[in-house]
Amino acid sequence: xKHRMVFSLLCGILIALPGMAFAADTTLGMELWSRWTMSxxxxxxxxxxSVIKNNSLALERGYLDLKTKFSExxxxxxxxxxxxxxxxxxxxxxxLKYAFMDFGDIIPIPDAKLSVGLQKVYFGTIYDWDYxxxxxxxxxxxxxxxxxxxxxxxxxxxxxxxxxxxLGVYNGEGYKNFGSNLKDNTNMExxxxxxxxxxxxxxxxxxxxxxSVEREKALATDLPVSGYQTQILIDALARVAYGPAVFTVEYxxxxxxxxxxxxxxxxxxxxxxxxIPVLNLRHYIEHDVQLVGRYDRWDETDNASNKHLLQAxxxxxxxxxxHNDSYSPALQLQLNATHKSYxxxxxxxxxxxxxxxxxTVMAQLKWRFSSKL
Amino acid sequence: xxKFTIILLILTLAxxxxxxxxxxxxxxxxxxxxxxxxxxAEAYMDAHPDVNISVRGGGSGVGIAALQNxxxxxxxxxxxxxxKEVSACKAxxxxxxxxxxxxDGIAIVVHKSNHVKDLSVAQIKDIYTGKxxxxxxxxxxxxxxxxxxRDVASGTFEVFNEKALNGAKVVASAQLLASNxxxxxxxxxxxxxxxxxxxxxxxxxxxxxxxxxxxxSTSTVKDGSYKLSRKLYMYTNGKATGDVGSFIGWLQSAAxxxxxxxxxxxxxx
Numbered sequence: 011x012k013h014r015m016v017f018s019l020l021c022g023i024l025i026a027l028p029g030m031a032f033a034a035d036t037t038l039g040m041e042l043w044s045r046w047t048m049s050x051x052x053x054x055x056x057x058x059x060s061v062i063k064n065n066s067l068a069l070e071r072g073y074l075d076l077k078t079k080f081s082e083x084x085x086x087x088x089x090x091x092x093x094x095x096x097x098x099x100x101x102x103x104x105x106l107k108y109a110f111m112d113f114g115d116i117i118p119i120p121d122a123k124l125s126v127g128l129q130k131v132y133f134g135t136i137y138d139w140d141y142x143x144x145x146x147x148x149x150x151x152x153x154x155x156x157x158x159x160x161x162x163x164x165x166x167x168x169x170x171x172x173x174x175x176x177l178g179v180y181n182g183e184g185y186k187n188f189g190s191n192l193k194d195n196t197n198m199e200x201x202x203x204x205x206x207x208x209x210x211x212x213x214x215x216x217x218x219x220x221x222s223v224e225r226e227k228a229l230a231t232d233l234p235v236s237g238y239q240t241q242i243l244i245d246a247l248a249r250v251a252y253g254p255a256v257f258t259v260e261y262x263x264x265x266x267x268x269x270x271x272x273x274x275x276x277x278x279x280x281x282x283x284x285x286i287p288v289l290n291l292r293h294y295i296e297h298d299v300q301l302v303g304r305y306d307r308w309d310e311t312d313n314a315s316n317k318h319l320l321q322a323x324x325x326x327x328x329x330x331x332x333h334n335d336s337y338s339p340a341l342q343l344q345l346n347a348t349h350k351s352y353x354x355x356x357x358x359x360x361x362x363x364x365x366x367x368x369x370t371v372m373a374q375l376k377w378r379f380s381s382k383l
Numbered sequence: 384x385x386k387f388t389i390i391l392l393i394l395t396l397a398x399x400x401x402x403x404x405x406x407x408x409x410x411x412x413x414x415x416x417x418x419x420x421x422x423x424a425e426a427y428m429d430a431h432p433d434v435n436i437s438v439r440g441g442g443s444g445v446g447i448a449a450l451q452n453x454x455x456x457x458x459x460x461x462x463x464x465x466x467k468e469v470s471a472c473k474a475x476x477x478x479x480x481x482x483x484x485x486x487d488g489i490a491i492v493v494h495k496s497n498h499v500k501d502l503s504v505a506q507i508k509d510i511y512t513g514k515x516x517x518x519x520x521x522x523x524x525x526x527x528x529x530x531x532x533r534d535v536a537s538g539t540f541e542v543f544n545e546k547a548l549n550g551a552k553v554v555a556s557a558q559l560l561a562s563n564x565x566x567x568x569x570x571x572x573x574x575x576x577x578x579x580x581x582x583x584x585x586x587x588x589x590x591x592x593x594x595x596x597x598x599x600s601t602s603t604v605k606d607g608s609y610k611l612s613r614k615l616y617m618y619t620n621g622k623a624t625g626d627v628g629s630f631i632g633w634l635q636s637a638a639x640x641x642x643x644x645x646x647x648x649x650x651x652x
Contacts, residue, residue, distance in 0.1 A: 035559065081551065082535065082541065082545075082552075084552070121466040170466070174470055205474075211473070253476070256475070293453075335439075335441040335445045336441070336444075
């Protein structure tokens with residue numbers, strides 16, 4: 011069965027690629043991230059000296075991207091995600107990241123499109139996170155949303171640049187899961203996202219999503235599954251862009267209920283905030299250099315099974331060495347240092363004594379290119 | 384005292400950089416607007432030796448993206464900016480402000496030997512979507528139609544697609560070319576060809592076909608009776624001021640519009 015699925019997938023790709031290549035307008039692009047990571051922390055409780063826990067080089071991500079415009083209103087995207095550092099030991103892994111079509115002429119609303127397939131999840135900042143910092147978007151980092159998922163969405167732009175919106179229905183399991191990994195969950199994930207730019211440089215937005223994990227009743231026995239959980243996920247965003255500075259504040263909330271656990275002891279609410287300042291220096295020093303920072307506070311002290319209060323501070327610098335025609339970075343060198351600390355009083359014992367505190371330094375060379383076929 | 388000296392040094396450097404860049408104008412974008420921007424820049428720099436204007440092509444979308452990234456002061460565009468682009472600009476603190484610098488008609492051109500003189504918008508759509516494939520269906524010779532179009536990223540294509548094709552898909556067999564010049568050259572050398580390009584690029588080596596019995600001209604483009612007419616724009620971040628404002632103002636003036644007409648486009652005055 012598995013072989014048949016892989017065979018079908020390969021056949022699909024082989025059929026789709028030439029079709030896309032000979033469509034009206036096709037762009038082939040690639041993006042690669044080569045990363046050095048070194049992290050340190052203490053190895054034993056109450057130890058006074060830290061040890062290096064990770065010191066490694068990896069091709070963290072590689073995206074092979076085909077975008078095609080069949081017509082002014084119909085386009086498609088097909089992206090393969092290559093990686094060398096996940097759990098597999100095969101040297102490199104391969105996942106489908108995006109495989110969707112956009113239809114601009116089905117929805118009778120100007121500047122709206124219907125997207126069908128494995129596509130972006132329009133939650134928080136995850137869908138337009140451009141990795142100005144090396145780390146993930148807050149909603150990805152704290153496991154509120156997946157960056158891509160199988161679904162159907164209506165998304166578009168408000169008139170006069172007033173903002174954007176999206177409504178979507180997804181599997182809710184992300185692009186990494188399919189088939190048996192879906193854990194028999196038949197509930198869909200529902201999403202609403204709105205971003206407004208009432209005045210130039212000021213963006214205010216919010217996302218709301220409902221999701222569930224596992225199945226309410228076991229398929230074989232029809233008995234309640236204790237691990238079944240329902241989630242309400244909320245994101246609020248404020249961003250100010252003024253001159254060379256961009257200042258982003260994102261608030262996240264995750265409300266989890268276990269309906270099959272009667273005493274409610276497993277229910278919890280987690281919330282957090284991310285503050286991200288970015289300063290572009292290119293207008294002052296003749297080089298495209300950015301200073302970046304980030305402060306995260308993630309409070310999951312209400313979660314009995316994983317109680318912790320995290321504070322993380324990141325500082326970094328980006329040097330954009332080469333650019334494409336529209337001056338987006340084509341070759342970028344990034345250096346980030348992140349210190350994570352867990353509050354000893356508010357976190358579970360496994361986080362105590364600074365056991366999970368860490369200092370991580372990452373240097374990343376990122377390059378991207380694209381060309382019309 | 385040392386802190387004061389450092390702050391003073393930083394301020395001096397910042398002001399120095401600001402002044403060093405004061406007379407530099409950068410613009411990029413539409414290949415249609417490119418000859419206007421180039422000729423205009425040359426004439427303006429002759430009259431203002433202290434100003435240096437660099438002009439690049441790339442396409443309307445590229446120019447607007449560069450404006451959005453804050454790396455050019457002027458984005459040349461042969462189409463109005465899209466909601467998606469306005470939204471992206473505004474979110475980055477950029478307020479794209481249009482300045483019309485010329486009128487243009489997208490002329491439909493055929494080979495010199497082709498005797499078809501007029502097409503309706505519906506016929507143009509049928510040709511470009513593959514429903515009509517031979518000139519004899521339009522009263523011409525029995526000759527297969529060779530469709531020449533701009534690539535879909537071009538602003539000229541987007542205006543043509545909206546005004547002539549109503550968003551329909553161009554037939555897959557069409558030749559997609561990257562510039563107005565390339566389209567005209569292809570039509571010039573191919574007996575069955577049909578193409579379209581901005582008026583400024585049309586040479587005597589091809590025939591212009593009227594649309595709905597209206598030939599693109601100064602008067603028909605200006606009064607809008609020619610259905611494939613459009614305005615050409617320069618976009619700036621907010622109201623154009625300083626050297627950028629002076630340059631665009633000059634391009635819109637009688638002197639600047641003379642340059643526009645010399646390049647084969649139609650004055651906005």
